[in-house]
Amino acid sequence: MYWKMLIVDDEPVICRGLRYTIPWNSMGIEVVEEAYNGVEALEAINRLPADIVLTDIRMPVMDGLELAQRIAECRPDAAVIMMSGFDDFEYARQAMRLGVQDYLLKPVNIDELSAIVSRMAAQLEERRGLFLEHWLLHAVMKSGIPQFPEAGSTRMWPEEAQYRVVCSQLDDFAALEEGLSALDLDEVRSHWKKNIHEGLTGCKLLHVSAFAHKNLLVTLIFTDESWDESRLTELLSQVYSAWDGLATPRFILCPEKNRQDQIREALQEAFSLLDVPFLKDVPVVSYNGWEKRSAISRQAVYWEGRFAGILLHPDSGELELCTEPFFTELSSEKWLLSDVAEQCRYILYGLFHRFETLELKLEEELHFLGQLDLRVHNSYERLQELFRQDLRTLAEAIRPVSYSRNRSMIDRAEAYIREHMSENLKATDAADHIHVTPGYFSLMFRQETGKNFNEYLNGLRIGKAKELLIESEDKVFEIAEAVGYNDYKHFVFIFKKITGITPTAYRDVHRDRRSNPNQEDK
Numbered sequence: 001m002y003w004k005m006l007i008v009d010d011e012p013v014i015c016r017g018l019r020y021t022i023p024w025n026s027m028g029i030e031v032v033e034e035a036y037n038g039v040e041a042l043e044a045i046n047r048l049p050a051d052i053v054l055t056d057i058r059m060p061v062m063d064g065l066e067l068a069q070r071i072a073e074c075r076p077d078a079a080v081i082m083m084s085g086f087d088d089f090e091y092a093r094q095a096m097r098l099g100v101q102d103y104l105l106k107p108v109n110i111d112e113l114s115a116i117v118s119r120m121a122a123q124l125e126e127r128r129g130l131f132l133e134h135w136l137l138h139a140v141m142k143s144g145i146p147q148f149p150e151a152g153s154t155r156m157w158p159e160e161a162q163y164r165v166v167c168s169q170l171d172d173f174a175a176l177e178e179g180l181s182a183l184d185l186d187e188v189r190s191h192w193k194k195n196i197h198e199g200l201t202g203c204k205l206l207h208v209s210a211f212a213h214k215n216l217l218v219t220l221i222f223t224d225e226s227w228d229e230s231r232l233t234e235l236l237s238q239v240y241s242a243w244d245g246l247a248t249p250r251f252i253l254c255p256e257k258n259r260q261d262q263i264r265e266a267l268q269e270a271f272s273l274l275d276v277p278f279l280k281d282v283p284v285v286s287y288n289g290w291e292k293r294s295a296i297s298r299q300a301v302y303w304e305g306r307f308a309g310i311l312l313h314p315d316s317g318e319l320e321l322c323t324e325p326f327f328t329e330l331s332s333e334k335w336l337l338s339d340v341a342e343q344c345r346y347i348l349y350g351l352f353h354r355f356e357t358l359e360l361k362l363e364e365e366l367h368f369l370g371q372l373d374l375r376v377h378n379s380y381e382r383l384q385e386l387f388r389q390d391l392r393t394l395a396e397a398i399r400p401v402s403y404s405r406n407r408s409m410i411d412r413a414e415a416y417i418r419e420h421m422s423e424n425l426k427a428t429d430a431a432d433h434i435h436v437t438p439g440y441f442s443l444m445f446r447q448e449t450g451k452n453f454n455e456y457l458n459g460l461r462i463g464k465a466k467e468l469l470i471e472s473e474d475k476v477f478e479i480a481e482a483v484g485y486n487d488y489k490h491f492v493f494i495f496k497k498i499t500g501i502t503p504t505a506y507r508d509v510h511r512d513r514r515s516n517p518n519q520e521d522k
Helices: 012-020 038-047 064-074 089-097 110-141 173-179 182-201 229-241 260-273 298-311 318-332 337-354 380-420 427-433 438-449 453-471 476-482 488-499 503-515
Strands: 003-008 029-035 052-056 079-084 102-105 162-170 206-213 216-223 249-253
Touching (some): 003 012, 003 110, 012 029, 029 038, 052 064, 052 110, 064 089, 079 110, 110 216, 162 173, 162 229, 182 206, 182 216, 229 249, 298 337, 298 438, 318 380, 337 380, 337 438, 380 427, 380 453, 453 503, 476 488
Parallel strands (some): 003 029, 079 102
Antiparallel strands (some): 162 216, 162 249
């Protein structure tokens, strides 16, 4: 990517000599045209993207001083070097006042001219770097993309290049942040940027980098057609292998863009890839195989119930272990970080709802119910640890109050069930009576009684039916209705399941015993 230079002198032989006797290409310079007076030069400047103008002072039609003044008005970023055959201080003074960068006496010393032009090219490179860094910083920090340089200005933007956006992050940045001071972290980021700069500069790739986040460095690379995706991936892998720093990086390479206005799209693509979890030994990430999930998974619904039961066991170590299979399922199905966080958030909200009657007081805020920065916590392992901490915090809040309150509520529920067992009673009725959710009631009831609601209710009903079968003359179907069974066949099925015999057989056996108390059971 050469800087463009225009040579202006009223003697064509001097123009050609300056153009062809100096190896401008080795300095990153391309001579785009020659002009033989100021008017021709001004027309060429308006038509061509000239960055450096090398001009004589004394020329017909328009001299070099007037040309310098006009350039300062229409192309203020262009660098002007003036040549003169007259060692006249007044000429030099006027030239400097017009913003001319350097002043040479004829005959021009080739080495001196080469040194001056090389210095000008270096200054232009520095200015371009500052311009591009400012542009990129604005682009990544704001919602919109800034205006590009106008066509008539100095070519700070490499117009003929192709563009690649590369994002880089450091692994387990949360742990790094916890272990280092703010000053040390600044040093890490400086070293990080330097590693990437050295890797790209070694391949002579023009690039600019800006931090969009404390753990996100965005690099814009300007390439030509020889740099396809596989070659850039190989280069980034080499940078990864040679990485010198406290933390391991990963790179996100976006597809090639050919127009400046496509860089917004490239940035959006890069930022979407940040949702891919940090994978060990994968230096360059692509989006293949990863997709956004829009719904809560069946795993989350299932695991909410599992975790709710575990939280009611004060001494159980299962809480620590159960997060492992949950996260293994998510990682095997390639869930994105934001979707994993949403599943965890759903489970925690569900647990809060189940235990809302306990009026929990948490010792610390839950990570997943606050502002969780996934660019810091950027791996499955880190999210699993945070989720485990949240469950532990919930357990510590539940355990001191759950046992005594649960026993009291279950006593009230049992009394209600005994009183209403002959009705069409459901678990939701008992839960409503003690003002808890059905899900929490079911968990708590099993914990305290060792039975689920239906097992407990059937036990009460069959117990009462056994009394009536022995002590009353009511028909079996009447007894079934009296204890809450409207379906006679269902009553017989449940009775036999619990006692091992039918209601009629039970009545016959026990009546025989009453009439013949000395008869042994068979």
